[in-house]
Amino acid sequence: MRFPAIAFLVALCCELINGCSEDITRRTAVTVFSVKGDVMFGTADQKSFQPVTRESRVQDGSIVRTSDGALLDLGLIGGALAQMSSNSEIKIEELKISKDGNQTRGGVRSRSARIRLSRGKIIILFTGGASNTSQFAISTPPVTVMPDSDCLFLVQRDDRNTRVTCVRGKVDAATAGQPPIAIGAGYFQRWPSTRPEPVAATEDAAAQMDIMDSLEIEDELLDLDAGWRNRRPF
Secondary structure (H helix, E strand, O other): OHHHHHHHHHHHHHHHHHHHHOEEEEEOEOEEEEEEOOEEEEOOOOOOOEEOOOOOOOEOOOEEEEOOOOEEEEEEEOOEEEEEOOOOEEEEEEEEEEEEOOOOOOOEEEEEEEEEEEEEEEEEEEOOOOOOOEEEEEEOOOOEEEEOOOEEEEEEEOOOOEEEEEEEOEEEEEOOOOOOEEEEOOEEEEEOOOOOOOEEHHHOHHHHHHHHHHHHHHHHHHHHHHHHHHHOOO
C-alpha cells in the first residue's frame, strides 16, 4: 500500500504546484495623468458620458472623446503612454494584465492594450519592447499599427485618411489582405496611398511638424509618468 499512497501524494503536490503557478489575468484601467478642457468617457450602450478626471476608472470597452481645445495625457499600460489631441475619439478594446499565480513570486507576466482611433490624433510613447512583457496595438478602419521596438509614433485619422508617422524606433503597419510594412524613424505612411513604401518626413511639411510636436510631448509624458510614480504609495 505504500507505493499507491506515495504516487497519490506526488500527483497531488504536482497539481497544487501547477495550480499555484497558473497566470492570473485581470482587467485594468488607464492612468489619467492630466486633463485639459472637456474630455468625456462612457460606453456605447450608455445614454450619457461623464467627464474624465484623474480618479476616473477608464477600462476596456470605454470610449473616450476630447472636445475642441482639449488634451488628455494617460498611461495605457506599463510601457505605453499617450496623449490624445483635441477633437479625437478612441475606444479601448482591451486593457489587461497577467501575473504569476504563484504568490511567492508576484511577477507580471504580460500587459496588453489594444485601442481603436475613430478620429483625431494620438501620440504614443512605447517603451516595453526590451522586456517583452508589454503588447500594444492601435487600429483605425484601414490599418493596425504595432510597435516593433521601443518607439515614439503618431496616428492621425480623419474622414478619408489615416496617417502614421514614426519619430523614433520602428512600427509595423498592416492592412487587410496585405503584408505588414515597416515604418522607421523619420518616415510616414498614409492610407489610402498610391505610394507603397513609407515616405521620408523631409518631403512633407506636416510630417516634419508632427515629429517636432511628438518630441516635445514625449518629454511631457515622461515627466508626468515619473511624477505619478513618485506619488504612488509604497
